[in-house]
Amino acid sequence: MTNNTILLTIRTNIENASKAEKTLGEYILKNAQQVPNLSVADLSKKSGVSQATIVRFSKNLGLDGFKGLKVELARSSNDVDTGLYDEISPDDGVDELKDKLVLRIQHTLDTTSRGLNPKYLNQTVDSFEKANVILIYGLGASHLVAEDFTQKFSRIGKNVINTEDTHLLVSNLLTQQNKQVLFLISDSGETQETLTIAKLAKKNNVEVVGLTSNSHSRLAKISDISILTSNTVPRDQVRSAATTSLISQLYAVDLIYYLYLQRDYESNIQKLKESHLLVEKYFSPKK
Template identity: 50%
Template sequence: MTMANTILLTIHEKLPEMSQTEQQLGDYILNHAEQVVRFSIAELAQESGVSQATIVRFAKHLSLDGFKTLKVELAGINNDETPLYEEVAPTDTLDVIKQKLALRTQHSIETTNQQLEDETLDQAVNLLQKAKVIHVYGLGASDLVAQDVTQKFSRVGKVTINSQDTHQMAVNLLLPDRPQVMVLISNSGQTVETVKLGQLAVQQQIPVIALTTNPKSSLGQLASLVLLTDGTESHSKVRSAATTSLLSQLYVIDLIYYRYLQQDYTANVSNLTASSELVGKFFRQSK
């Protein structure tokens, strides 16, 4: 698998949000990736039937500097690998499924890294350090991420509250004055329950850390900090992009967690050791 295949996946996933002429160009590149590397911008315009200006806009849409950068991204493409950007198909072998999912996972992590700003991550860690209580919520698959936050931070001695009962989560926000923070996870940033809890947290003057793909969403707009995750949308019935978006969220939580550990490494490792010994003593004893 080449790194260049991630650019094919990016093109494939962004096509639905592009103009008609950009879609035409994208389809041509997906079907003739190796040839495009040898083309000048004028030759690509002629072969694909679009203007040179469309090619420049297309590259910008992919967050690339221009056509030359696009060619560099495509330079490592192998004909046998090109279909890996496509969704899992009924006829795929297990090996092909493995390669497709590995590619999507790689693409998701790369995209997340490009979007995340170190300063924002450190600000999130600072809020978590100051908080005596961490409230965390996500609905559906996002609850898996919320559970991961709960498991990680409770083991380093933080009071971490997580429940699927939104009414109880709302009541928890009324705890007596003590430093608190709320971590909310929503891929779209528009999940009603998540947004409402965020609004209540803001009313209670509790800072909100949001994990979402869309900073302009309702959740993104109300949050104190927004940690952007992979924004790849799933346009197919099998929704493999939804799986990799989940991995992107878990990856961001890992970044925050290990950065948090660094801030007081000795004490945090001591807490981890104590929690591990406690579990080992009471729940893993051999009879």
């Protein structure tokens, strides 16, 4: 785990934790510099929770137990301004804004990378390889990710249909005769338009790949393959959440893209070179 990100992970995890784990998490956040010097018995006494809760809490953070938690806290406690873990404020100076954003982006990339399941990533690439057409949809900020995906895969010769016009997308979905796969992007996994398109795809036996940070969402449940990104910023912290959700989605798309490139590396690299030369030939300024 990247230095200084463990406190953000704790802050996020306690939102949906049990009462005992929430109590423990809040104690750790208030006493992060002291906890590495405590035994599990000492922490149990000071926080008012059982030793078993402390061990379970540590493992739920993806650590190997209380010893691992102490190591991470010791790393993050050295010369750390705890104000960096607060939401972005109108009173923040430029340097403080920079530090807060760097911390959140590092944390997002770290947790997304650890959480992405290689099995589902490879299944996604398998589906994209077999499909003649990839239909992709994302609304709002997720549409930016869909645009990035379209640009990447189109340049290596993949047929990608990407539009925010739901009527047009559904028309393509229902009338395409070629083998197709639907790639839906929604951080919350509850966007109504996205869910409607997913249901229509399922009715017509079109495979659905969902990219979301919410494992309990309707999109995650309806998708044939669910790719889960980082969910590390509380939903009420909307300013930094908008940034980190976009970063995690772009990272996941990049990873899928590079895995796809590897499947037929020489051919795909050649297509990239050819598309670059064509753009340069017809659209670069004449010397």
